[in-house]
Amino acid sequence: MTDLGASDLAGRIRAREVTAQAVTRAHLDRIAALDSTLNSFITVDAEGALASARQVDQRLERGEPVGPLCGVPVALKDNLVTAGIETTAGSRVLRGWRPPYDGTVVARLRAADAVLLGKLNMDEFAMGSSCESSAHGPCRNPWDTGRVPGGSSGGAAAAVAAGLCAAALGTDTGGSIRQPASFCGVVGLKPTYGRVSRMGVIAFASSLDQVGPLARTVRDCALLLEVIGGPDVKDSTCLPAPLQPGSLQQACQRRELKRLRVGIPREYLDQGGLEPSVERAVREAIATLAELGAEVRDVSLPHTRYAIAAYYLIATAEASSNLARYDGVRFGPTLPGARGNLDQMYSASRGEFGAEVKRRIMLGTFALCAGYHDAYYGRAQRVRALIQRDFQRVFDGGCDVIACPTSPCSAFRLGQRLDDPLQMYLADIFTISCNLAGLPGLALPCGLCDEGLPVGLQLLGPPLSEATLLGAGAAYEHATAWHTLRPPLDPVTS
């Protein structure tokens, strides 16, 4: 049961072949068996999940209508706000915070009758590429528990890969859905900026953050995006582009890629530091796309090399402001050191942030300072515009999608890069431009590296081209078996 995907489970529960409660229990049992090792969950809401499952079963018994995710066990990255369920964004600063409201994506999942299992581990405030900066301890990769699951949505990718939930929602600011999906061998979709409401997403970098699904198939990602996406009056940056129910799943029927024009950015594949076995897997995947009928062509994104610098200025600048509200006045427990004057309260409260978050707040504060503002933040914004133009030229020039690696490497060892933040940042090279340009990006399994760890293929498209990306991904998935590989976890009853 824990091996079935979201679409399959919804179908079987709706057909009453299996009860939502049985499915929920199977997943809760598997979490109990495996998650002490993986640490992918921060909070498991067994009671709430079983109550939702019971309601779904009762509605089905009475012949009442149910939503498209009826009884599907879904888990949420811990930066997605859930009413009454502790939401920490992986930080000590927010421990004990039980939000007074549900974010839009959470409300939409509930309305679609999903069963919400709990909250998933993540890098603190989504700042990291390894899930090691979490205040709740690192999450581990189910393919090799000595390795990281990627980040920042590491808990989401690990839980989906290990069958602890049928699907999950993560957030992606610079690759935080796609890179862990790639490290854990699952499918992850970062939608177009504005496709999904950010209302109820604890902000890291507001102009880059986007919620998206992680699942074991492309089709399941399509199903989830149909549920969570579309306009929201509570988020002014949400695009006024409605998503027709079924339209994305329909796109996943695609089995060939005739006339699909696929661009391969030479700046990406010629990138130094690309692991040879990752490159090999991605080149094979591109060859498969061509076999399916795609026209593969060489394209150029000349400003790629400035992307990481621009990203780490813009993202940290916005973060320095977004995280200012954690000042000890309203969130988190009152700390012993905070009982003096105002400055003491601020330093005690803000001392609770982890090292990576502090580093980024400092960097962002500096980038916005009078005298440096234009040289850093201002210039980064100009680079961002150039990167957007690079992509627009490629798409206007007749490319439908861009194909490239998701990450230059496969999952690295826990602790391996902790002392070298720059190396960690550089590994975001293939995912970051997509956020700067506001484009959709799909990561899907396309092979194993020499060490037997998953490698991810990434497809990027113009704004609102999710249907094209999902269609291409589905055709590739149908032609290959990579998505069916499961991590070699200890055999447990499921």
Place this chain on the structure above:
Amino acid sequence: MIDHEAVIGLEVHVQLATRSKIFCGCSTRFGAPPNTQICTVCTGQPGALPVLNRQVIEHAVRMALACGCTIRHRSRFARKNYFYPDLPKGYQISQYERPLAEGGQLEVWLPTGERSRVGITRIHVEEDAGKSIHGAEGGQSRVDLNRAGVPLIEIVSEPDLRHPVQAAHYMRTLRGMVRALGVSDGNMEQGSLRCDANVSLRPVGTTRLGVKTEVKNINSFRFVQHALEYEIARQSDVLRAGGVVRQETRLWDAAAGVTRSMRSKEQAEDYRYFPDPDLPQVVLDPAWVERLRHTLPELPDARRHRYVEQLGLPPDDAAALTREHELADYFEATVAAGAAPRRASSWILTELLARVSDARDVARARVTAERLAGLLQLWDDGRISSALAKQIWPLMWDSAEDAQTIARREHLFQDSDGEVIEAQIRRVIEDNPQQVAQYREGKQKVFGFFVGQVMRATSGKANPQLVNQLLRKLLD
């Protein structure tokens, strides 16, 4: 010794009259118990996002148009970052590089009749912060977030003001405008208008600006004047003693009547402004802006000019009548109902204002403009004298009857029956032969004595002009 002149620029914050806050649906009602008008957005809960209240932009655009500003069809919100417990997000959503409006000007009238033009640098939209309440039990400070997210416009003037009195009148002018436009209630006691003043001194005759100080926390017309007078005297003392003015921010302490140093230039906050990524650009349809321009009401300034030029009112009266638009409306209604403008104006500014505690209340006054016009018309027609009008006036407030009814009931019509008056005069002449003799010897002053006697004999109801006329006829 060098004489100095002051150079003053004001930043006036005006609270806009909207039902809900600028970025959420919470009420803006004043005076509710602390923290009862708050939500996830205005308390800065993680994940909450601002959604702009359209009414705020409409109000701001109307005020900007009234000030003759150029409206930016694409403006942006920016974050002004600083830490304070009553600022829930750790930043204030304001406008910085691309404000809603720039480059206008106003005319300020002084009671002396002087007029001056004051340039408007910019008008931008922002949210208010909450309120810190210090010194609660146990030495605690508490925060009330009811005000957090209440919409404000900040009106920044050019450094065109020279005198504290002028600054106070500039602020009064702004208040009259926002009230006439209906974009703010202009309630000073509820902090609907607050002001920070930039002030510097320079030798008379020079053009280079001196070092300025910024005086914060001024919330009344009187305090604008007092704070500036104090600050100008302070700077002047420093300069006269051969010292230099430090660039700094000073706080006006209304209780002590002094400004106190708050922070120096070196300690100035770096607000690290950047465009708010949670809010798209504010894009205005030029046709919509033009529609607003054409539906602006007549503003106090235009009314003042019209009263002087078309109705012949003294400039002082015109300025006084237009300070509150309710008063001007009352005046115009009185004139429209048939009263002579000058008589209506002086009656309103003396007798009517003596009867209401706040000029804004005249719209709801017991004696309507039409009733006042009725009274003034009786006077104009010679049926009552000014003295009689003043007798009838309080009765109108007591009885809610019109002037004519009261005059008839109380027998307060002026007596214009020549024969009756003549008979009275003859009697007075007969009773006072000594005074008659004095008058005929050329003592003109005695004439007044006869007028008084006749008026007394007629209980003040005789038409004074007729009395004068007949007295002269019979005495001479």
